[in-house]
Each structure stands twice: as C-alpha cells, then as structure tokens.
Amino acid sequence: MLSIRVAGFLLAAFAGCALAEGNTMDEIARYRQMLQDGNPAELLIARGEELWKTPRGAKNASLEKCDLGLGPGVIKGAYARLPRYFADADQVLDFEGRLVWCMVTLQGLKRQDVVKNPFSGTGQRQTDIEAITTFVVDQSRGDKIDIPQEHPKEKAAFERGKYLFYMRGGPYDFSCSTCHGHDNQRIRLQDLPNFEKTQAAQRAFGQWPAYRVSQGALRTMQWRINDCFRQQRFPEPVFVSQATIDLITYLGVKANGGTMDSPSIKR
Amino acid sequence: MSAAPTEEETLTVIRAGFQDRGIAKVDRLNQNDLQATCSKFHNDPPQDVRERLQKAAAATIKYPADGKWLGDFKQGERIAQTGVGLQWTDNANTPSGGNCYACHQVSKEEIAYGNIGPSLYNYGKVRGNSDETLRYTWSKIWNTHAYNACSQMPRFGDAGILTEAQIKDVMALLLDPQSPVNK
Numbered sequence A: 001m002l003s004i005r006v007a008g009f010l011l012a013a014f015a016g017c018a019l020a021e022g023n024t025m026d027e028i029a030r031y032r033q034m035l036q037d038g039n040p041a042e043l044l045i046a047r048g049e050e051l052w053k054t055p056r057g058a059k060n061a062s063l064e065k066c067d068l069g070l071g072p073g074v075i076k077g078a079y080a081r082l083p084r085y086f087a088d089a090d091q092v093l094d095f096e097g098r099l100v101w102c103m104v105t106l107q108g109l110k111r112q113d114v115v116k117n118p119f120s121g122t123g124q125r126q127t128d129i130e131a132i133t134t135f136v137v138d139q140s141r142g143d144k145i146d147i148p149q150e151h152p153k154e155k156a157a158f159e160r161g162k163y164l165f166y167m168r169g170g171p172y173d174f175s176c177s178t179c180h181g182h183d184n185q186r187i188r189l190q191d192l193p194n195f196e197k198t199q200a201a202q203r204a205f206g207q208w209p210a211y212r213v214s215q216g217a218l219r220t221m222q223w224r225i226n227d228c229f230r231q232q233r234f235p236e237p238v239f240v241s242q243a244t245i246d247l248i249t250y251l252g253v254k255a256n257g258g259t260m261d262s263p264s265i266k267r
Numbered sequence B: 001m002s003a004a005p006t007e008e009e010t011l012t013v014i015r016a017g018f019q020d021r022g023i024a025k026v027d028r029l030n031q032n033d034l035q036a037t038c039s040k041f042h043n044d045p046p047q048d049v050r051e052r053l054q055k056a057a058a059a060t061i062k063y064p065a066d067g068k069w070l071g072d073f074k075q076g077e078r079i080a081q082t083g084v085g086l087q088w089t090d091n092a093n094t095p096s097g098g099n100c101y102a103c104h105q106v107s108k109e110e111i112a113y114g115n116i117g118p119s120l121y122n123y124g125k126v127r128g129n130s131d132e133t134l135r136y137t138w139s140k141i142w143n144t145h146a147y148n149a150c151s152q153m154p155r156f157g158d159a160g161i162l163t164e165a166q167i168k169d170v171m172a173l174l175l176d177p178q179s180p181v182n183k
Helices: A002-016 A021-035 A041-053 A095-105 A128-138 A152-165 A176-180 A198-206 A221-231 A242-254 B007-016 B033-040 B047-058 B073-081 B123-127 B131-146 B164-175
Strands: A084-086 A091-093 A185-187 A190-192 A210-212 A217-219 A264-266
Touching: A041 A128, A084 A152, A091 A095, A091 A152, A091 A242, A095 A128, A095 A221, A128 A217, A152 A176, A152 A242, A152 B007, A198 A242, A217 A221, A221 A242, A242 B007, B033 B047, B047 B131, B073 B164, B123 B131, B123 B164, B131 B164
Parallel strands: A210 A264
Antiparallel strands: A084 A091, A185 A190, A210 A217
C-alpha cells in the first residue's frame, strides 16, 4: 500500500507542473510500473472466496455448484470463456450476469435485491458482487481469452454488441468507437485502446476487472461499461442487461487469443 | 441456425438495456439523421451522403446576433478545461464545459491534453482573424459536420452544449492575439 501512496503523490506532483511531454510520458510509464508492485485487489479475493463458499439465501446454498460454463463448481479458467450461451437460462450471459443468475436460482436471493447496488460508491465497502468477481477472475489469470461464437445466440449477441459499439447518440453524438476506434488516441493523458486492433483489444479486455487507485476500489467490467456510457452522455445502462452483455461479448470476441491479466491495477 | 438479428430486433434489445438516470433520459437513444447515418457507415459514408449531411449541418449554424465574435479568452480557457455537463452525474443548472483539452492541445501551458483532434496551439497566430476565419471557426464549433460529415467532435452550438456567450469566450481563446494560445 505504501508504494501506491508514494506513486499517487508522484503523479499528483508531476501532473501539476509543466514537464516536457516526452518526459511526462516516461514518468507515467514509471508510475504505472510502480503500481504493479502491490495490488490491493488481493485483499478482496479472500472475501470473495468466502462469499462463494458460504451458504446464503432462502435456499441456504453456497455458490459452489454454480456452473460458469465449464461445469458446476469449475472456476479455474471460467472467466476467460465468458460471455457464453447457457442452456438453463436460454441466454448469453457475462460473468456478472451469470453470478446474478446463480445467486437467484441456486441461493434463492431476490433478483431485485441482488442487482440493486452492484457497484460500491466512493469510500464504501466493496459489494459482494465485486468481491466474488475478483475471486473468480483471479482464477483465470494467465488463461487465453476464448469467448465462444458457436451458438446462434452467441453470434447474435456479437452482432448486436457491434451495432451498439458504433451507435452514435446523445447530446455529444458519441459512440464507443469515437474513443476506441483509432490507434494511439488519448483523452487528456489517458491512452484509449482501439478495439479494431486485436492486440489493443486483447490487452484492454484482459485487464478488466481492475483495481482503480484513483477510486481506491476494484471495478468490474459491468462498471467499466457503465462509466463509459456516463461519459458518452448516454442514459444509464441497466446492470447485466442483454445490451451490456452483448457489448462485452463484442469486445471479448475481438480480444480472443489474448491473455487474462486481471485483476490488474490502474491509475 | 437463426439469421443475424434485424436492426429493429437489435434496437429493441438496446432500448431495454438502458434507463433514465438524472438528466440523462432514454430518449437520448433516439438518433437524429446525422447520428443514425454516421453510425450505419461507421463514420465513412459515400460521397453523396457526405454532401447531404454537410449541407444539412451548414443550415443549422447561427452566427452571433450582435455581430461580435470574440468574448473573454480567460473564460474561454476555463471552458476548455472543464469536462462537466450533460452526464447523469451532472446538474441541469450547471453550465457545461467544452472540454477542449480532452481532445486538443490548446495552450502550451497545459500538458495534459488529448490527441483525438488536431493541435490548436497558435490557432489565431497562424490564421489571423479575418472575417472568413471568424465565420469558419464559429461554424466549426457550432456544428463541425458542415465541413466533415461524420467528425467525432460534438455540435457545441447546434446541440445546445455551450451557450452563444460561451462560444464567444472559446473563440477568444483561439483567436484573441492576447490569448496564451497565440503566444
């Protein structure tokens, strides 16, 4: 944690003064390297594991029989293969969508309670969904991203996701592609991955969920999508709605062949 | 095998996937002709479509009622720095920023600038401030699609993001000889 605070101070220090641009980019690269030294997401993994194994809900069941696509209870490598089609739900689901499905179906929790506040606010305790997601995604670290495109509903999800990626709307006329459709683009000093390019898509997709130092919190892929649409000036995407899952399917398929490196740590 | 989803099926799923929050209502998903056409062609429409969109955009431009083009460049700098406005986390009464630095280099002092748009450093110094330059620059800020059909830049005037007074301040930032942009 100490190294993170020092790095945060360093960023604040050099952002405030006028260094030459080349020098600044070097400093940012150094800051990002320093961040990799200690990842607070590790603390959340233990809590997520406990939540996974603890019986809860009206059915007093744990999540240990939850089928993430590789069979009931198989966690290793599961995140790297989501979203996918689930016959029991007759739907393509991303990890967070599948988690909600398991919490409702296996544990007997009420859906409206589970989806009510999926993302922790500033300074708040991380939500159960965030903790469990961290635990599960960590079990795919180093695995190849391999989002299936065999079932017709998986293909349809990709096509709808692609449509949404290019859909310009709202008062700013933005789409996802405004920021994520060109090489070497930046907003301010933030690099923007180009999802048209395999390598950039692979690196970006493989790093989410991520611990955000500036927010002091682990953020999931559903959060990432939500906060992009906020800045895009769109209405708010509904948590684990089909539209969000479709978009994540599109991004994930573009990243196929890449390597999961999550939870990563970001500015 | 089911066929690929139709546009109507896709839009139904998309509309069901969003909700009103604060000032950001679901009617923002209803695309105007410019948005729908640029989306359909992935921002690279054929020439005839390009010309149609540019002509329609040019017709939206409203020039300053009092004939004065330039406001206060110091206010312009604040507008260029500010990124708030029209998000669901923003208040309807807070004036929007222009967030120019998100995409453009503007003054030399600010090093945290994006590169989606071209550098605007020395904008006025290079172009001078003839009537033609003033009209052109105003038009680009008001509705840039008059010149580039599927540009990524927001329609700051046409979409009501900035007020006429704010646009004058941004104009001054770009064109006033005393502005840091032209130093």
